Amino acid sequence: MSLALTIPIPEPFTDASLGELPAVPVRRTIEQIISPRIFSCQPETSVVEAARLMREAACGSLLVIEDTRAVGIWTETDALRLNFADPATFELSVRDVMSWPVKTIPVDTTFNDAAVLFKRHGVRHYLVVDDQGGYRGILSQSDIVLNQGAEFFLKLKHLDTILDPERRPLMTSADTPLHEAISLMREQHVEALLVCYPDSDYGILTQRDVVRLLAEKTSHLPVGAVASHPIISVPKQTSLYYARKLLAEKHIRHLGVLDRGELAGVISFSDILTSIEHEYVNELQYALKERDEALQISRQNLRMADKVFESTLEGIMITDANGVIETVNPAFSRITGYRKSEVVGRNARILSSGKQPPEFYRHLWISLRENGFWQGELWNRCKNGTLFHEYLTITGIKDETGHYSHFAGIFTDITQRKIAEERLHFLANHDPLTGLPNRTLFMERLLLATQRAQREGSKIGLMFIDLDRFKYINDTMGHAAGDKLLTEIAERLKSTLRECDTVARLGGDEFTVILENISDVQHVAKIAKKLVSKLNGIVKIEQQEVFVTASIGIAIFPEDGEAPETLLMNADTAMYRAKERGKNNFQFFTSDMNTSTMERMRLENSLHAALSRSELLLHYQPKLKLDTGELFGYEALIRWNHPQMGMVSPAQFIPIAEDSSLIVPIGDWVLHTACAQARRWLDRGDLLGRMAVNISHRQLKLANLVDSVHSALQHSGLPAECLELEITESMAMDTTQETLDTLVRLREMGVHLTIDDFGTGYSSLSYLRKLPIDGLKIDRSFVAGVVQEPGDAAITRAIISLAASLGLAVTAEGIEEASQLAFLREQGCPFGQGYFYCRPMDVARLDDWLAARRRELAAH
The missing domain is CATH 3.10.580.10 (CBS-domain)
Known part of the structure; x- marks a missing residue:
């Protein structure tokens, strides 16, 4: 059998498409x-x-x-x-x-x-x-x-030619215990076991599956739960070539063989290997490389070669030594659009796309002259002008004088594969939501940028951008709205920066910018100021307007780090400093920032163990009736007694708990502990009002707060009317139905709801009127200024008046001076708390305070 029509070396070959011959050297090892x-x-x-x-x-x-x-x-x-x-x-x-x-x-x-x-x-x-x-x-x-280079032979031979109808595959039912199925495979010396399911479908358990199950230490399951199901199957008329290709693409070793839709057997890699006859491999090698012996092959083998030539899916073109086409196969015509009669006698450069430079062909011909072989990818042009990407193999065939007389080219159209590869490469290196480079591509570009800057002695500015309040927006409006916001932010960043700058999304609401060839730090500051301004404003999402700001951290190469990882870490640290300084600003990295960052990290690590080590405790601050001074409940306030650092301020660890989601289990502990203590005081007659517990936004949004409150009340035996939950003004203004439903269910339980720090947010009075709340707390910042600041006094009077008109109880917090108390009494504020009466105390000290108070009242 011969496909080889021998060809003298012509002028350099064009990118005439010649596809992939079976790569079978004379002696392939x-x-x-x-x-x-x-x-x-x-x-x-x-x-x-x-x-x-x-x-x-x-x-x-x-x-x-x-x-x-x-x-x-x-x-x-x-x-x-x-x-x-x-x-x-x-x-x-x-x-x-x-x-x-x-x-x-x-x-x-x-x-x-x-x-x-x-x-x-x-x-x-x-x-x-x-x-x-x-x-x-x-x-x-x-x-x-x-x-194995036997593609031609494999394409002619079908699965039914190697499937032994007498050798039925080993089979078991899906409910067979796994260890019995593996034992059966061992006893029968088989690579795979068919698994029959009740619906008459089949799965397969292979040796590779057994290794996977061993790695997972899986043993007590029925085989049907772990087998590959259903088994990948093909008709028995399928060629061995396609079967081998499918096994490779699917990364499997076994295929089911179907006969009229029924499973007739299973074939494996071993079966295909056995089917590749030694003499056929030698025959193809001999045919492609030895012209003299190929001319003497029998008429039967010539007919086989003709059939392969006509039926193969790869395009084949044979040229003489001058590159003039002598023959092509039908696949050539199908791929290029040229009929055989249109190309025979013409030079192969008819297919040239013009996309390969002259150097490309020089290297190609050096390879052909020295080795008689070239293989690679290139672009060619169809008859209709369409370009296609191909994988090409050119083999030179010598005549009896030892000179190349013909060239055989075999090619495969890989255009769709290349498109798919490029798409996969894009997805692997870009964020699918915004289309920006992802962390992988960003780190590659940052490394290249630092290497260029090092060579050129220039600077790089690296910005780490984080949106303020994004988690709140994402939680309240949903992930779809969050995605739209991120897309809008990405567009604003791209439109503001130069094309040579890299904008990337690392994940979540974190973006980074690489500024190369910067003249000085002031230039970076100017850009950062421009970005802060660009990102600051209203974004309309799903008919709602969202106010967005961003915090930016900046690190400069090489001053703030030469390694990309160090540079990124320092920019991230600077970003956190920007958030600490009120957000909506930018900060350059300074060396002292790492100290505070490490301190925050140590604090977070310790906080994870604080609950289990009983380091958290509650202090309680009494709430009193301002007109009579009678006790009317308590507010539970969390404290952390760290074994090394002592008492850690809530202002330090509560934000960390919020960011790391530890606030949910901590808040649940606070709720249960406060309810239990309130029950003890109630039984003793020291709880005349309610126990107030602060609820975080994450508890309200991410935890099942109603169940948690119900559990705390049930375990403690505290009546629901003795519990007061304090939520912030921004939480109360959350207009989602889910939040409103939670508040309504809590109110229906009998729990009192109060808006804490009232006056510091942006309440809608019409919405406030509809909320299932019982009271308001005047923020301590207003109470502190009621005597000296007319504005604070006016706001305080307005809140007291508003609460009275809505039938809400109002509590002033942070009362520290007698003049403040006098003002509040004059305005009719019913309740208050603060250092004027007493500081928050632990249970033991508060019990002493209560006892002293009872003695004082008895004395009067």
């Missing part, structure tokens, strides 16, 4: 396909850890190394030898179950000989060694099947 990387383990490695290593490496075997010497090999087949019903199995070491001695194969073994050895010895892995006994790699049956 296994050295060309083995990977030098050997995955190994020590004999003492546990079988579970070995299975994890094999799974992570996506390999079928581990070489067992002891003192640099291979003492065995542990394969997927060896995993079948384990008794999954015995828990002690998972404690075995590889030494107990490995195969030994290790079978080796020389590195210069040909493909054909390797295929024969695999078949003769019945193994799936060889250790490849060189002349000095050095280890060169592992060769598997899969390597031979995936790299």
